[in-house]
Amino acid sequence: MKLKSFLILVLVLFIAVVNGQSFQNEILFSIDDEPVSVSEFLRVYNKNLDLVQDESQRDIDEYLKLFTTYKLKLKEAKHLGLHEKPTYKRELESYKNQLTESYLNDSEVTNDLIEEAYQRVSYDINANHILIKIPQNANPRDTLNAYNRILKLRERALTEGFEKVRKEVHNGKTVFGEELGYFSGFKMVYKFETAAFNTEVGAISKPFKTRFGYHIVNVLDKSKSKGERTVAHIMVMKKKTDSLTNPEERIQEIYNKFKQGESFEALAKQFSDDKNSAAVGGQLAPISRGQIRAKKFEEVAFGIEKIGDVSEPFQSSFGWHIVKLIDKKLIPPFEDMKGELESKIKKGDRLKLMDEALYSSLKKEYNVVDNQEALNYFISIVNEDYYKKIWELPEDFTAEVNLVKIGNKQLVYNDFGTYLLAHQKGGVYKKSIETFVSEKYERFLNENLFKYKEDNLEYENEEYAHVLGEYRDGLLLFDLMENNIWNASQTDSVDIVNYYEKNKVKYINPQQVDAIVASGSKQKTLKKVSKLLEQGTDKDEIKKLINVNGKTNVIFTTGVMDAKNRTLPKPFTFKKGVSKIYRYNDSFVVVKVNEVLPETQKSLEEARGSVINDYQAFKEEKWVNALKEKYKVKINYDVLKKVKSQIKK
Numbered sequence: 001m002k003l004k005s006f007l008i009l010v011l012v013l014f015i016a017v018v019n020g021q022s023f024q025n026e027i028l029f030s031i032d033d034e035p036v037s038v039s040e041f042l043r044v045y046n047k048n049l050d051l052v053q054d055e056s057q058r059d060i061d062e063y064l065k066l067f068t069t070y071k072l073k074l075k076e077a078k079h080l081g082l083h084e085k086p087t088y089k090r091e092l093e094s095y096k097n098q099l100t101e102s103y104l105n106d107s108e109v110t111n112d113l114i115e116e117a118y119q120r121v122s123y124d125i126n127a128n129h130i131l132i133k134i135p136q137n138a139n140p141r142d143t144l145n146a147y148n149r150i151l152k153l154r155e156r157a158l159t160e161g162f163e164k165v166r167k168e169v170h171n172g173k174t175v176f177g178e179e180l181g182y183f184s185g186f187k188m189v190y191k192f193e194t195a196a197f198n199t200e201v202g203a204i205s206k207p208f209k210t211r212f213g214y215h216i217v218n219v220l221d222k223s224k225s226k227g228e229r230t231v232a233h234i235m236v237m238k239k240k241t242d243s244l245t246n247p248e249e250r251i252q253e254i255y256n257k258f259k260q261g262e263s264f265e266a267l268a269k270q271f272s273d274d275k276n277s278a279a280v281g282g283q284l285a286p287i288s289r290g291q292i293r294a295k296k297f298e299e300v301a302f303g304i305e306k307i308g309d310v311s312e313p314f315q316s317s318f319g320w321h322i323v324k325l326i327d328k329k330l331i332p333p334f335e336d337m338k339g340e341l342e343s344k345i346k347k348g349d350r351l352k353l354m355d356e357a358l359y360s361s362l363k364k365e366y367n368v369v370d371n372q373e374a375l376n377y378f379i380s381i382v383n384e385d386y387y388k389k390i391w392e393l394p395e396d397f398t399a400e401v402n403l404v405k406i407g408n409k410q411l412v413y414n415d416f417g418t419y420l421l422a423h424q425k426g427g428v429y430k431k432s433i434e435t436f437v438s439e440k441y442e443r444f445l446n447e448n449l450f451k452y453k454e455d456n457l458e459y460e461n462e463e464y465a466h467v468l469g470e471y472r473d474g475l476l477l478f479d480l481m482e483n484n485i486w487n488a489s490q491t492d493s494v495d496i497v498n499y500y501e502k503n504k505v506k507y508i509n510p511q512q513v514d515a516i517v518a519s520g521s522k523q524k525t526l527k528k529v530s531k532l533l534e535q536g537t538d539k540d541e542i543k544k545l546i547n548v549n550g551k552t553n554v555i556f557t558t559g560v561m562d563a564k565n566r567t568l569p570k571p572f573t574f575k576k577g578v579s580k581i582y583r584y585n586d587s588f589v590v591v592k593v594n595e596v597l598p599e600t601q602k603s604l605e606e607a608r609g610s611v612i613n614d615y616q617a618f619k620e621e622k623w624v625n626a627l628k629e630k631y632k633v634k635i636n637y638d639v640l641k642k643v644k645s646q647i648k649k
Contacts, residue, residue, distance in 0.1 A: 024037065024038050024039040024042075025037055025038070025039065026038050026636070026639045026642075027636055027639065028041050028064075028635070028636055028639050028640060028643065029064075029068060029633060029634060029635040029636060030633075030634050031068070031071055031072060031075050031631050031632070031633055031634075032075070032631050032632055034075070036067075036071060038639060038642075038643060041064075041067060041643070042643065042646075042647075043466065044067065045060075045063055045067075045647075060640070060643060060644050060647060064635070064640070068633050068635075069624055070477070072624065072627045072628065072631055072633070073477055073480055073481075073624075073627070074473055074476060074477060074480075075627075075631055076480060076627055076630075076631075077476040077477065077479065077480040078476070080480070082476055082479045082480060082483075083476055085479070088475060088476070088479060091475060092471070092472060092475055095471050095475075096454070096468060097454070099464070099467060099468060099471070100450075100453075100454045100457060100464075101346070102346075103457060103461060103464050104358055104450070104453060104454075104457070108357075109353060109354055109357040110342065110345070110354060113345045113350050113353065113354070114338055114341045114342055114345065115334070117185050117186070117341045117344065117345055117350075118331075118334050118337060118338075118341060119185075120184065120185030120186075120193065120197055121184050121185035121186065121225065121331060121337070121341070122224065122225055122330075122331045123184060123197075123222055123223065123224060123225055124182045124183070124184050124221075124222075124223055124224075124225050124226070125182065125183055125184070125196050125197065125219060125221070125222050126180075126181060126182045126219075126220045126221040126222075127180050127183075127196050127199075127217050127218060127219045127220055128162065128163070128166055128177070128178065128179050128180060128217070128218050128220065129166075129176075129177075129178060129180060129192075129215050129216065129217040129218070130150070130153055130157075130162075130165070130166055130169060130170075130175070130176070130177045130215065130216050131175070131176040131177075131178070131212060131213050131214070131215050132146045132149050132150045132153075132174070132175055132213050132214045132215075133173075133174050133175070133176065133212060133213040134146045134213040134214070136211055146213060146214050147207060147209075147214055149214075150207045150214040150215070150216055151207055153165060153169060153216065154204060154206070154207060154216045157204055157216065157218070158204060162204055162218040163218075165177070166178075166218075182221075183196075184225060186344055186348060189210050189211065189212075189349055190348065190349040190350050191208060191209070191210045191349075192208075192210050192215060192217070195208045195215070195217055196217050196219060199217060199218075199219045200219065201219050201220070201221060201222050202219070202220075203218075203219060204216055204217070204218050205217045205218075205219075224330065225330065225331050226302060226328075226330075227288070227328065227329050227330035227331050227332075228286040228287060228288045228328070228329050228332075229286065229287055229301050229302060229304075229325065229327070229328050229329075230283070230284070230285075230286045230287075230325075230326040230327040230328070230329075231283075231284055231287070231301045231304075231323050231324060231325055231326055232264065232265070232268060232277070232281055232282035232283040232284065232323070232324045232326055233268070233272070233274065233277065233282050233284065233297075233321050233322060233323045233324070234251070234254055234264070234267055234268045234271060234272040234274075234282050234321065234322045235272050235273050235274045235318065235319050235320065235321050236250045236251045236254070236271075236272075236273055236319050236320045236321075237273040237318065237319040238318070238319045238320075247319055247320050248313070248315070248320055250271075250320075250555075251313045251320035251321070251322065252313055252552075253547070253552040253555055254267055254271050254322065254552070254555070255312070255313050255322055256550065256551060256552040257521065257552045257553075257555070258310065258322065260521075260551055260552070261521075262521045262587075263586055264281070264282070264310060264322075264324050265281030265282065265586070266281075266521075266585055266586035266587055268281045268282030269281060269282075269566075269585040269586070270519050270555070270567075270585050270587060271519075271555060271557075273319065275566075278566070279566070282324070283326060286327075286329070287301065293317070294316035294317050294318055296314060296315070296316045296317075297316045297318075297321060297323070300314055300321075300323050301323055301325070304323065304325040305325075306325065307325050307326065307327060307328065308324070308325065309324070309325055310322060310323065310324045310325075311323040311324075355446075358450075359445075359446045359449055359450075362449040362450070362453055363449065366405075366406050366407050366449070366452070368404060368405075368406060368445070368449070369404075371403060371404055374401075374403050374404075374413065374416075375437065375438065375441055377398075377413070378416065378417075378420070378437050378441070379433055379434050379437045379438075381393070381394050381397070382420065382433055382436070382437050383433070386420075386424055386436070389424050391420075391421075391424055392421070393417050393421065397413070397414075397417060398413055399412065399413055399414035399417065400412050400413070400414065401413045403415060403416055404445065406448055406449060406452045407452055407456070409448075409452055411448060415444075415448075416441065416444055419440070419444045420437075420440060423440065481620075484623060485616050485619055485620050485623070486616065488612060488615060488616050488619060492615070492619070495615070495619075496604075496611060496612065496615050497604065499611065499614070499615045499618065500604050500607070500611050503611075503614065504601060506610075506614070507601070507602040507606075507607035507610060507611065508599050508600070508601060508602060509599060509600040509601070509602055509606075510562045510563065510564075510599060511562065511563070511574055511596065511597065511598060511599050512560050512561060512562045512596075512597040513560070513561055513568075513574050513591075513593045513594075513595065513596055513597065514559075514560050514593070514594045514595040514597065515558070515559070515560075515561060515568075515591050515592060515593045515594060516533065516539055516556060516557075516558045516591070516592045516594070517556065517557045517558070517561075517567050517568065517589060517590075517591050518530075518533070518539075518542075518554050518555070518556055518589065518590050518591075518592075519554065519555050519556075519557070519585075519587050519588070519589050520546075520553050520554040520555070520587065520588055521553075521587055521588070522553065522588065523581060523588045525546060525553045525554060525588075526554070526581050526588040526589070526590050527581065528545075528546065529542055529546060529554055529590060530578055530581060530590045532545070533578045533590065533592040534577075534578045539556045539558070542554070542556075543556070560597065568591065569582035569584035569589050569591070570584070572591065574593065574596050575593060575596065576593050576594070576595065576596055577592070577593060578590065578591070578592045578593075579591040579592070579593070
């Protein structure tokens, strides 16, 4: 009985799977008899579900409209032959190469490198080094001489002291003795980084070689990284558009108000010229060492040790600042940094290690074996003429002999012979013939392994096929939209003028005021300022009367402002004269309106950006309607009903 129940359960599950697969293969809609399956629609819908901002796009019917429009545009793009354009093919091939690399890396090697990188970015190393510089194509004799020289310098350094030797031998041409300062992972070439991290503090490394030559490194200190800091700042830019021409004086006024007990965050909201951070009390995104271009800013930010402390005013390349330490964190957990580290190792010289692992894996996958007989043959026919770039294949060259087989692709002697001929055009480093030919063959084989895998990856990996297909279609769609819609500003000048004339009411300059805004922490002070403003007293004179005994009790901001200007209190009535006193941004504000500037009609030139955007949307809508007339869209509503019921589950 139990066996029967089990068999029935298996049968039910099998039927469910088959039915599920059958449903996925059903046709949801077609465009001129070109079908689109349920599986394609659901895959795209589910993938984009978390990305859509408009809630209406989560509705199946609304999303289906978007998707059919997308497919209509692709249909038109192919009808116009955009997929045959050489520029399209080149860009697609470039993307395909990048995508392939991300799918072909050896995950085990990649993970090991990521873990190693995390350990290294978690520390800062202070080190000095001595380098015997040699060219990359140095002959064996010069290479050996350089190695012997660095070996002798190490022996001297162990006896006489590294610093003494470093300073004596440095000439800035062939020998470099340099102070490197602090660095972490990814700041040096990988071989140098590895040597430094593997050397104990106070020790001198054994000689090692990079592409620059032979080094020895002396590690002075190795300490935990300072991680990242979260700071807030108040900034006064070097150049001001209002009448305040002395940014140093203004930052000092703001700092005085802070010392008098006013909130740092409130002052940032009122006076910081960094509009992006002012609204949130001046707070910036977390920063790490080496991330900020303004070195002085970084120095101050990392020099504050106690959370909540505030720096004195200082000048950077951007202007004047006051900085407050909000938080400090050590290096984030491994999982939080994993993606960033993976991206970095795929761009640096660690990539060579990943490539070597990939080629080894592909050789195993395609059962590629060494052909020493073939290699010996090529060693016998290559001679010194290759280094002179005049080498040719011999007349009795055995072109069609099998060389190596990769999957279903058979390479012959002629393939490698042609490769050798093509690659003597570039720079050739002179080595022994045997070494040279062996290295060339290794590169030839690796390139063909990668190319074969790349050419077949779309058929072997479903996820890769989907991603490549999406980019292929997206690139087509971009070209189509660029040609038909986005270039409107250059091709539809008359139509743009007509559109502007018919829709002028949409393009209006808002009402503005020419005003003086006074801000202070005490209502009593602002009452005095208000009376003085009503009497017509100049703002500079008011500052002399109010800001006494070294205290900054009021700060003025002047200029032409609209209702969205963050200096003006919300709400604010645009009326000539001195306003009431407002409680705003944790402070008190009074405004003297010198003049109310009425709404004005924007000219076409003033509104050109908005007009073109609106015109493009108008034109696209008309164009899509024309495509619906040109191509027949047929929706299978019975299948659509099933799709809706499945999504609701």
